[in-house]
Amino acid sequence: MDDLVRHIEPKSLYQQVADDLLQRITGGQFEAGDMLPPESALCSQYGVSRITIRNAILRLVDRGLLVRKRGVGTFVTGRDRASAREFNLVGFLDDSRAFTSTPVLNETEVADERVASALKVEVGVGINHIRSVVRRNGEALTVVDAYSLDAPDRRMSEEDFHAQVPSVHAMGMRIGRRIERAEQQLDAVAADEVAASYLEIPEGTPIIRARRVYFTTSGERLHYLVIRYHPARYRFNVDLVVRSSAAAFETMREPRKRTKRVRAAQPEATRNSWVSAVPRDGDRKS
Secondary structure: OOOOEEEEOOOOHHHHHHHHHHHHHHOOOOOOOOEOOOHHHHHHHHOOOHHHHHHHHHHHHHOOOEEEEOOOEEEEOOOOHHHHOOOOOEOOOOOOOOOEEEEEEEEEEEOOHHHHHHHOOOOOOEEEEEEEEEEEOOEEEEEEEEEEEOOOOOOOOHHHHHOOOOHHHHHHHHHOOOEEEEEEEEEEEEOOHHHHHHHOOOOOOEEEEEEEEEEEOOOOEEEEEEEEEOOOOEEEEEEEOOOOHHHHHHHHHOOOOOOEEEEOOOOOOOOOEEEEEEEOOOOOEO
């Protein structure tokens, strides 16, 4: 690759670096699971300071395109170009203690393409499937289908639903794996026979569905949930905030000039919202 100099419209240095890294990720130079070069190497590639590199990486981490593993490095998550443009909603994993969760199904089955893709396992492997109904004051709020590998050190237990902490954290503590984060997608679907029965609504009623994957501190995909929400007992509130700290810090260290040329890298994705799912009468659950 030739040593190119690209003219870029005025913007902060870390944004320019983040944009170029994004192009390298979506263009396939860095693929899912690849580790980025060390900060020192990126500093040399782009001709900028370590602060600039850190802020650029932070921007892509907040967009879900990169993930940092402490003491190891920064890795590409594998989200595609379309996902890179999605709005990322960030919430809490453990704000559910005011609710009761009752298992109604516990069986072993084989992973179909959907579950296999979520857990990054092969189609046909053994999967433990637990379905539970989350209630408050006797009213069904959600139907949750939980999937985990059917192995002693990976399987969820019904006992996890009776712990004093959320079931996924109880599972993690029981098998010695700590949950660090989750990725979640929300969409609208028609209630099927199962969801309609437990939520006590007509089949075909529009409902919100969440598909959530839990990750351990080592980046392992431990648990996959499909959550279907009652349409009249939940609402999703989103607070939008401006992320200004990185830009302000960058301005202090490296004042922006009217124009700037950034050297294209040689060979070798703003946490912008908080989301909460809130029952209609105001109790909070994420």
